Amino acid sequence: MKIETLFIDRSIPRDEEVDYILSRLAPAPQTVDSSRVVYDHINQAADPILTAKKTLYITRNRGAVIKECPGTCEYTCCDYTILHSGTFCTMDCSYCILQAYFHPPVLRYFAGLDMLKQALDRVFKQEKIFRIGTGEYTDSLIWEPVSLLPRFLVDTFSGQDNCLLELKTKTVHIDSLLGLDHNRNTVLAWSVNTPEIIRSEEKGTASLSARLKAAQKAEAAGYPLAFHFDPVVIYPGCETGYLRVIRSIFTHVNPENIVWISIGTFRFMPKLKPIIEQRFRDSTICYGEFIPGLDNKMRYFKPLRLSIYQAMVSEIKRIAPDVFVYFCMEDREIWQKTMNFFPENDGELGCLLDKSAARHCGLNNRYLK
Numbered sequence: 485m486k487i488e489t490l491f492i493d494r495s496i497p498r499d500e501e502v503d504y505i506l507s508r509l510a511p512a513p514q515t516v517d518s519s520r521v522v523y524d525h526i527n528q529a530a531d532p533i534l535t536a537k538k539t540l541y542i543t544r545n546r547g548a549v550i551k552e553c554p555g556t557c558e559y560t561c562c563d564y565t566i567l568h569s570g571t572f573c574t575m576d577c578s579y580c581i582l583q584a585y586f587h588p589p590v591l592r593y594f595a596g597l598d599m600l601k602q603a604l605d606r607v608f609k610q611e612k613i614f615r616i617g618t619g620e621y622t623d624s625l626i627w628e629p630v631s632l633l634p635r636f637l638v639d640t641f642s643g644q645d646n647c648l649l650e651l652k653t654k655t656v657h658i659d660s661l662l663g664l665d666h667n668r669n670t671v672l673a674w675s676v677n678t679p680e681i682i683r684s685e686e687k688g689t690a691s692l693s694a695r696l697k698a699a700q701k702a703e704a705a706g707y708p709l710a711f712h713f714d715p716v717v718i719y720p721g722c723e724t725g726y727l728r729v730i731r732s733i734f735t736h737v738n739p740e741n742i743v744w745i746s747i748g749t750f751r752f753m754p755k756l757k758p759i760i761e762q763r764f765r766d767s768t769i770c771y772g773e774f775i776p777g778l779d780n781k782m783r784y785f786k787p788l789r790l791s792i793y794q795a796m797v798s799e800i801k802r803i804a805p806d807v808f809v810y811f812c813m814e815d816r817e818i819w820q821k822t823m824n825f826f827p828e829n830d831g832e833l834g835c836l837l838d839k840s841a842a843r844h845c846g847l848n849n850r851y852l853k
């Protein structure tokens with residue numbers, strides 16, 4: 485984490501958590517009474533998005549700590565729960581939706597492990613399974629080298645039996661987690677892509693081979709694993725590339741330890757396109773056969789999606805028939821023509837994921853619907 489400017493909210497108490505993060509970052513913190521100072525610093529920069537990636541604001545989450553994932557009703561969604569622990573990212577993927585999502589984008593760390601614990605304790609008391617992730621508005625593990633948060637979460641989730649924590653990343657920052665007593669309630673998950681796409685579109689992220697070696701280390705430490713092919717990008721030779729990545733996953737880790745693999749082709753809100761064109765002049769990711777989807781995002785023309793999905797799913801099933809594979813935000817036809825089934829009913833995909841979670845993790849089967 486290369487932070488050049490560090491702001492801290494005056495209302496944050498100086499405790500072990502805050503002292504830890506400050507001790508790991510070079511710049512002296514500037515105490516602010518209002519987030520306006522942070523916003524102005526970012527907005528006045530020549531490249532606000534790049535500046536935001538080097539400016540950390542330690543503050544408190546004043547909204548909901550735990551919330552449902554905002555999937556769209558037009559596509560099958562997986563009933564995921566988001567733990568809102570921070571925003572934005574220090575890595576720089578051309579396609580990152582967060583560039584267009586926050587105005588301005590701000591790299592925020594939400595201090596307050598006590599508050600987080602209280603919110604989680606309420607969820608731990610419920611009689612149902614929750615799949616909870618921190619990787620929706622940030623990368624879950626960019627924080628590991630500088631904060632106590634990932635360790636705290638793994639420890640906290642280890643002592644209950646109805647919630648799975650998924651830490652999703654493109655980094656290899658897992659060292660402080662390896663020795664923890666996780667009770668198999670934390671899934672370490674990697675977003676994966678072809679080496680070509682990682683090189684051209686995922687600036688600052690770990691290479692594919694480094695990610696897979698980290699997954700191997702996590703497996704040796706007893707963690708359940710997950711992999712997310714998102715976004716799958718269509719380019720000449722992509723099918724060969726993605727099939728190679730699939731084979732590589734299975735030469736590194738045992739399919740029995742994989743809780744799920746998700747696949748989703750590249751899709752984007754139209755307002756992301758000018759940002760990509762301006763910030764990533766060599767990127768061709770937005771140019772292809774796209775059509776607007778039901779959620780107003782641009783998606784590859786369906787026959788293109790279908791073809792790459794069919795190739796990828798059949799390769800996964802050939803090597804590891806029991807690994808649960810699902811699509812992120814896809815429709816009936818894609819499911820039906822690729823998987824031969826469609827999770828039609830409300831909550832059906834969520835139930836299937838819960839079952840896979842219960843099979844691989846330390847969750848109690850009695851919470852299954």
Ligand code: SF4
Binds near residue numbers: 572576581582621
């Ligand atoms: S790693 Fe994820 S959050 Fe970070 S820039 Fe890339 S897409 Fe965005």
